[in-house]
Amino acid sequence: MDDSTAGSNGARQRRQARRAGRPVGHVLGIPIFVNGSMVLLAALVTLVYGNYVRGRLDLPGPLAYVVGFGFVVCLLGSVLLHELGHALTARRFRIGIRGITLELLGGWTEMDRDAPTPRVDALVSLAGPAVSLVLGGLATAAFVALPDRTMAGQIAFQLAASNILVAIFNVLPGLPLDGGRALRAGLWAIFKDRNRATELAGWAGRLIAFGTGMTAFWFYRLGTITLLGLLFVLLVVFTLWQGAGQSIRLARMTRRFPLVDLNQLARPLLTVPAGTPLGEAQRRRSEDPRPGVVLAVSDSAGNLTALVDPVAAERVPVDRRPWVAVDSVARSRDAVPALPLGLSGEQVVRALQAHPAAQYVVTSGEDVVGVLRVGDVAQVLEPRRPERPVKQKEK
Structure with a gap:
């Protein structure tokens, strides 16, 4: 899940609290940070995916976990490319980038100011899902071309599925998702009021969070997903609900800026x-x-x-x-x-x-x-x- 933020409208207020990651380098001059929660997720995915390929491909334990770790590296690369889509598009419109942070449920790009127009806001928002969709397409092509039941084929399949799912989920119209920012841009263009648009997109995000949670419970009762899968989805739901609420709160605060005299x-x-x-x-x-x-x-x-x-x-x-x-x-x-x-x-x-x-x-x-x-x-x-x-x- 992505949560690109700008420097104004409250983002600076959150920066020190959120920037708990360690710097790991620069890509195209953009500082990259990794949050400790990402390390936890990497270990969990390595373990779960290692067990999956060990059973499916009949691999010995150590090699299976090496494959699992390789999948994590590819997944992190996909998240980074998704965020670079936001960052490079923002740069094209002369919006400075303070850094990219990779964390538990994806990453976020910190920009030094808000998009100046609804059009720019929409383009920056949708650039990340567009990158994920392209990566998903390339991984799908690789999966089709590779032999069945091979390590490379399995990693290509998982990367295709994860990137396509990320692209589809991120374009859902509710903050803090990328689709929510695109919705805000559309409402901003209609109402000529960015704060009102942000608040409405935040409430849409809460509806999506609620609907996602209810759907997850339904699939769990049908036996479609496991308890671990349900817990993971509920973690995503909680993050969405919190992010949407923060967007609503910041919009209300920003609307009151003129009262600070x-x-x-x-x-x-x-x-x-x-x-x-x-x-x-x-x-x-x-x-x-x-x-x-x-x-x-x-x-x-x-x-x-x-x-x-x-x-x-x-x-x-x-x-x-x-x-x-x-x-x-x-x-x-x-x-x-x-x-x-x-x-x-x-x-x-x-x-x-x-x-x-x-x-x-x-x-x-x-x-x-x-x-x-x-x-x-x-x-x-x-x-x-x-x-x-x-x-x-x-x-």
């Missing part, structure tokens, strides 16, 4: 001199009538030098706060990322993704006019998301 979200500052006891600083803040005030530290000239870390401040026992200087739970102003007033909502979100932090100083020229908490942005983008207790205490 630094003028509205920046919390006011209450500055106290360096050396002020934490308890006294918190007392002053509690008496400040402005909502959501953030404590800051200034030097003798009145210049802002640090911001109080709310988490570190909460960790100080209440009875110790009169004796702990506010400086000890503050972070240097220079270590806090800055966001200038005037950024659009999308620019703010991109900046937060590029420089993750708990809080940011909001500036107007040389002056610091407030502090942006990343939790406040999350509340705008996902208003139904529950707030964390620490943030509640700081309000």
Whole structure:
């Protein structure tokens, strides 16, 4: 299964979590990564396919598992070529490629931006299944040409079947499948709204996941597939459901980008001199009538030098706060990322993704006019998301 992603609309937010693979080299200048889950799948396929060819071709155990490993190598090559189909097509339209990662159920191509038009989105999406279909056709021709009941013939048959199945399954019209991205492109062209198209294609993906799961249970009851096969299909279904849900969530978040307004979200500052006891600083803040005030530290000239870390401040026992200087739970102003007033909502979100932090100083020229908490942005983008207790205490 493929899950090509672009750099905007939330992809950067996922990148560090998803990029758990090890770099294994470059193909045509594109970095290739292999996830640990792919190693697990390779071992499982080697074992299962080795047992299959040992019984079908009457091979000794060690040789059968060598054949099984050879099939895995060919399968990985097919997945890589599928992803290169996406990557090279994206390159043709001047979309940068950050890398290709091979993982448990296939792979994904990371692009540095979204397709600029529905047409480009559709072409990039369908390039991968087209490569798989061509590989399936070549493997079918090889199977027909090779003698029956031979190792090469069996590998050609399995590669033909797997590539054709991958091509057919991937063009099903629901995210995160390639066909779902093509559906999104069509809906985008119709509604002129990429986010609405993404959300609808995500719901289509959930319908496909549900239907696939029900079909798998039906085949299992008929005895067509084994319990192991059912479990594998359910793993695919779970992955599809999660990917579709993430697409829906990201579309809803992206639609709310214009609501991210630094003028509205920046919390006011209450500055106290360096050396002020934490308890006294918190007392002053509690008496400040402005909502959501953030404590800051200034030097003798009145210049802002640090911001109080709310988490570190909460960790100080209440009875110790009169004796702990506010400086000890503050972070240097220079270590806090800055966001200038005037950024659009999308620019703010991109900046937060590029420089993750708990809080940011909001500036107007040389002056610091407030502090942006990343939790406040999350509340705008996902208003139904529950707030964390620490943030509640700081309000």
